[in-house]
Amino acid sequence: DAGADNDLYINQAVVFIEDAIQYRSINHRVDSKSLWLYRWYYSRTCQWILSLTITVILALAFVEEPSSLTVTSDVRYRLPAWNPPCGLTESVELLCFLVFVADVSVKSYLIGWKEFWKNKWLMAYILTLIVSLTDWIVSLSFSCTVSLRIRRILRPFFLLQNSSMMKKTLKSINSTLPEMASVVLLLALHLSLFTMFAMLLFARTKDNQQDKEWVVYFRNLPDSLTSLLVLLTAANNPDVMIPAYSKNRAYSIFFILFTVLGNLFLMNLLTAIIYNQFRGYLLKSVQSSLFRRRLGIRAAFEVLSTLKETPASAQQSYVSAGALQQVLQKAEMDSRCKQAILRSLKMCSCDQLSAAQFQKLFEELDKDAIKQHPPSPEYQSHFMQKLQFAFGHPYFGYLGNVVALANIISICVVLVMDADKQPSERDDFFLGAINCFFILYYLLEMLLKILAMGLRRYLSYPSNRFDGLLTVILLILEISTFAVYGFPHPGWRPEFMGLLSLWDMVRLVNMLIVFRFLRIIPNMKFMALVVTTLLDLVKNLRAFAGILVVVFYAFAITGIMLFKGAVVPLGNNSIIYFKGKCDFMVISAHFQAEGVHCLLYLLSVNLICRWAKIYFVAWWLISSVIWVNLFVALLLENFIHKWDRRCHRESLSDIEYQRTVELMFRDVLEEPTEEELMEKLHQHPHLQLCR
């Protein structure tokens, strides 16, 4: 009947508007029950549970058996890690798998059978789940004694498939692969030709004194290849050439040629290629988001225009304002936007909305949220007004910066003077007294600023929040120090008391003061630009960081499985060193370029076996070469965009924009045309449009 139909159409419109807001695809089932399921699936609770499950299953690696989560990394000192009994982590895992099974079923149902077969990600998801569950059963049936557990390597896939941004980025990276492969091939050719050259050049001679180079670096093909590969990462440079160089300087020409060609040209060529490929990446992704938004809004319009209450017009379809109001009431969206749209709907005062008008109403969604600071309080007294002027003036802020700098310098002086003193000789009086004075000044500054600006205005500036928070923490620390150790006086050197020693307290206070000094950043124009660029970059990098986590997780798990027990405490320094690094990789895997650097150095001195070599070379290629280059490409892209538009913005710098990637590109984006939108809508697998 008509009423139920109307309800359905309203619900469809609500879901399409929500899709538009979240930049989601609208290709899902649109019958009543599916819509309810769809809204429930994308509700905050559901998505939060899913994220939690992914976090839990990834975090399991830290408590599972060959984990290395101990305070020290030194194999000689560390206590054995806690081993959970068999079945504990496994049951948590099973719970997670059940959530994933529910997730994949709902997702598959919602996009429909026909679409399901086209969606490779969903198929892979199901396959991963099947493999993981099988592996889980095998593992339990052998009561956890099987050390090879494939499901652990597969885990990051769950993270990957849950983020559309990461999937998009991966696709982008994938399209760059052929060109990257060409450069890597070129590098391989470079490496192999030079290896042959090196083996011919540094061949074994009759005089054993003369062939040090051969003995250490070029004894056979794998050795030579490794030496030169490591030279490419610059880890063993110039050690590798010293023996030859001290025999004859001319040998250095070989190494110079190799490094210049390999490091300067080919490696940077990789940067150029990746940058070239990613130049349009951000723009393209923002463009496709825009298309999704326009499509969702258009779909809502089309659905609403088929409502029975609308008078059928031959030429154009219209939507009644009442229906739209109903939809807006039901849709979940930012309340500021909702109010703005309702307001403009009232202002327009037209009963029937055309498609263009409908789209125009929703342009509010694309607009900057201009942040208005609350007004300063208005004081009646003349004296208070003067005070307000004085302490609200920027110069008062500059004075604060100068005081902070003075504090930093005083700490620095004390540090230099005390550098070589024994802890027992140290006198904390001077530093204690000075810090006490400075913290009092900070407190005063904060209070005066609050007086001048009012608490709400004060808190609306991020720099003030940063400042105030640190001041309060410093105050609390200082008060608790005095409560425990009394006021500072000459020879103030009490013994250890309470949670922290006085010395630790003073150090903590000093660190916070150094950290507080960062408040000067917004006052320096170039620095502010750099910092905002970096913050933007961090936002845009989330997808890349996610992929990096996926890769590192897989590598770390593989590494743990490969090298479990391979490193034993021999009392030998270099072995411990290596152990330090191996752990290191697991925990702070993103510490990449540098960590690998040394691993490769170890490669060159043949501490580890051939398999480990292949593992580390793969890791170096992915983490150091490809990821760092991707990062540089994104940084270049972001920075150049920012730089070009710095001039535009400077006049508006008072207003703080909550800038998003979408807004950054707004003036270069192309609006999708009516035809494109309608064509896409007609391709919708579940929605039958009447016309």
Add this chain to the structure above:
Amino acid sequence: DAGADNDLYINQAVVFIEDAIQYRSINHRVDSKSLWLYRWYYSRTCQWILSLTITVILALAFVEEPSSLTVTSDVRYRLPAWNPPCGLTESVELLCFLVFVADVSVKSYLIGWKEFWKNKWLMAYILTLIVSLTDWIVSLSFSCTVSLRIRRILRPFFLLQNSSMMKKTLKSINSTLPEMASVVLLLALHLSLFTMFAMLLFARTKDNQQDKEWVVYFRNLPDSLTSLLVLLTAANNPDVMIPAYSKNRAYSIFFILFTVLGNLFLMNLLTAIIYNQFRGYLLKSVQSSLFRRRLGIRAAFEVLSTLKETPASAQQSYVSAGALQQVLQKAEMDSRCKQAILRSLKMCSCDQLSAAQFQKLFEELDKDAIKQHPPSPEYQSHFMQKLQFAFGHPYFGYLGNVVALANIISICVVLVMDADKQPSERDDFFLGAINCFFILYYLLEMLLKILAMGLRRYLSYPSNRFDGLLTVILLILEISTFAVYGFPHPGWRPEFMGLLSLWDMVRLVNMLIVFRFLRIIPNMKFMALVVTTLLDLVKNLRAFAGILVVVFYAFAITGIMLFKGAVVPLGNNSIIYFKGKCDFMVISAHFQAEGVHCLLYLLSVNLICRWAKIYFVAWWLISSVIWVNLFVALLLENFIHKWDRRCHRESLSDIEYQRTVELMFRDVLEEPTEEELMEKLHQHPHLQLCR
């Protein structure tokens, strides 16, 4: 009188045309004598003498007293370097100075007194000469015993001032400095804040076992600063964090934060800034070259139009074709261009040329030199035609590549098998026989190709020239081997005879074969693109390389002066190591990033004094940070340009363009307008145009 005037005008036009061809400025004196001097000064001989002088004065450093030009760099073994007697190098130097004095006088005279005062480069040139001559006199009057000789550091200036491209590049770099300084400031802030943090974090404790980190890396302010600075170059990573890390894993957070912020963000920000500044650099420089060319041609036109024989026209000025022919006859230019211009002049068959026609005639100068390969010989016999078809076919070339690959593989196999054998056990028969066979094949291939293509066509392809030359060298080597050692037979292991042992001969042959394998490059599309980009880059980089040479020369000379005798052979390995590097810097200074890397590592272990630290840090900043970033910026610029236009060119790939930077940008260049040209011409200090 009119005849002499006409001669003068013709000569002026000739010089202006030559200026246009060489992209030189036309702001010089234009009277008859000056013109003669100008043409003489810019004649090949004169410029060649000047370049030679610059080379000689720069090369003097290799033979002057504290030089290190010996075969080995090991201080324990090397013989004392040859010390020229006092007065020898000095007299060569004086000769050079005299040439420079002549150079600067001619240059100053030619641009005229008024212009001279505006030209800071010329003033600096004169100043440098005065300082150098004074220093020379002081040095000689103390009979070469003064070790501080400023003139040696000033020498690279002579190289710098002689190249307009280098001066332009320097100006460009100069304009980037403020922004680079901002980032360097940011880096300094980053470094100092983290140093304070580190000193507070890794303070001395009561337990001596626990403060290894403090003892080794953070003992006092300079130590801490150095440790973190070196961490920024990644040279001492992760050594610097191992003691702290093995105490508590959480300490690694500090180092990770420092490295991510410093290395990933700030360092790459520097790349972004430099790239952003240099994005337009090439285009701008090419644009200004184009302006100079058009200006020179226009000036020639204006001068010729005042010739008496031309009928004075009120509206427009014209140039007679005869006068132009006379000018072209006299001007020194590429004969191909000259012929083409004369041909189009005849074709146009107009007696009077307007300014636009005049410019159009000279457009031939901007055109690509399309290289036409000579035709293949036409054989009468049917059999020969078949042969020609077979051996001229690309597949024959591919076969050659396959054979070369087979040869490489066979050498590789022998190398792997012989890797661990003693020289006395080695049997050269197998390799000798195989190489003999392959070289015969190469000879045959070359001859057949010459047969099919004809000698002239064969030689017109660079890949064939490369191929043929190597084949001939290989043949000569092989023949001389057989002449000395006889034909290979099992157990072919003759003793040392003649200039080279058999083993050395075989090695040399093998290296050449490996080198010859590079002939496959043009057959692989992507590789060909990369190689042409690199070759282009090398052309565009000449100016940068020149500046690099200047900087390195100054650094090397300063280094020699600072550290002369500072490193003595102690029998201690690390000292010799350092010595190895110090020399190294002098000779192969462009081996920068890597060399410094280790020097900085040495810094961190406090092998060298504070002055050396400052010297090396400055060197690292300039050579590694700034220069590498400049290089990356240029590479990105070049590569992206090439990449974008790859599609256009692909259809034309058969024709080999002699591509220059000017041609690369031709479709984006703007032609200067008539008004700009005339305005510039009227500002000419020496040329009085009648109208």
